[in-house]
Amino acid sequence: MKINLSKKSYVISAGADGLGFAIANKIISSGGKVYLSDINKSKIDKINSNKKYHNKIFAKHLDCTNPKDIKEYFKSLSNLKKIDGLINNIGIAGPTKYLQNISIDEWDQTIKTNLSSHFYFAKFAIPFLKKAKKGSIINLSSTAGLYGFAQRSPYASSKWAVIGLTKTLAVELGKFKIRVNAICPGSVNGDRMDRVINAKAKLINSSNKKVRKELESMVSLNTFVEKEDIASMALFLLSDASENVSGQIMTVDGNTERMN
Ligand SMILES: NC(=O)c1ccc[n+]([C@@H]2O[C@H](COP(=O)([O-])OP(=O)(O)OC[C@H]3O[C@@H](n4cnc5c(N)ncnc54)[C@H](O)[C@@H]3O)[C@@H](O)[C@H]2O)c1
Numbered sequence: 624m625k626i627n628l629s630k631k632s633y634v635i636s637a638g639a640d641g642l643g644f645a646i647a648n649k650i651i652s653s654g655g656k657v658y659l660s661d662i663n664k665s666k667i668d669k670i671n672s673n674k675k676y677h678n679k680i681f682a683k684h685l686d687c688t689n690p691k692d693i694k695e696y697f698k699s700l701s702n703l704k705k706i707d708g709l710i711n712n713i714g715i716a717g718p719t720k721y722l723q724n725i726s727i728d729e730w731d732q733t734i735k736t737n738l739s740s741h742f743y744f745a746k747f748a749i750p751f752l753k754k755a756k757k758g759s760i761i762n763l764s765s766t767a768g769l770y771g772f773a774q775r776s777p778y779a780s781s782k783w784a785v786i787g788l789t790k791t792l793a794v795e796l797g798k799f800k801i802r803v804n805a806i807c808p809g810s811v812n813g814d815r816m817d818r819v820i821n822a823k824a825k826l827i828n829s830s831n832k833k834v835r836k837e838l839e840s841m842v843s844l845n846t847f848v849e850k851e852d853i854a855s856m857a858l859f860l861l862s863d864a865s866e867n868v869s870g871q872i873m874t875v876d877g878n879t880e881r882m883n
Pocket of ligand 1: 636637638639640641642643660661662663666685686687688712713714715716736763764765766807808809810811812813815816
């Protein structure tokens, strides 16, 4: 399927690495432009100084949990006139602990980052999306948004909430031809899952190898997925190939059968 996103602009929160950056690369390889922001300044500087991304990816140093700064960021995009898509990608893993051991700060930070930030970006992006006359919002949830997930209560709660946000926003924005869908990645190969596995192994006194094997055994295809798999789903949801797809929860996870 050949997808052409030329003359189209997309905003990605927390997009300088991981899934957001994989999605950014997918968009530019289909001719679109990407406006990404991230709290990691050195990654932002690296993107902006790389000729490969010149005039394709516009990277901004930003704390994507700060509503005041997000509002200013969208003001700075006003020369764009319209935005064709928003990828609400920001999301932290949060603590790996039993609930009674989670601090109030850990809880609040996970919920704010994983849920409130999606609200802030959507709030300020919607006027731009309406100007495009049609558009696509993708919210990054997780398979943790579909199951109970022991030792990860703030993360799982935030990811369930992202699904509620997706379903609700799809209803509100349908009349403007703005589609809203969620992607639920399973365990994605990369640094973040390595850190999650390490934290779990420490908590339950196990080895990283055993924890990984256990996670794989919960999936029908017996595998972790790749960033590229998520980026391909995002490209589909941004493109006209999915123009009648809205309010959907797309899992890209090899079919999770259980989480515990
Ligand atoms: N990686 C996985 O296995 C996995 C699985 C399911 C769901 N997800 C979800 O997918 C999304 C992307 O995950 P990822 O693995 O690419 O993330 P990641 O941990 O690799 O982080 C991506 C980027 O987020 C940035 N970031 C963190 N806090 C920020 C802040 N306050 N403001 C701005 N930028 C900030 C980091 O600097 C980094 O560049 C998240 O919502 C995550 O919950 C990931």
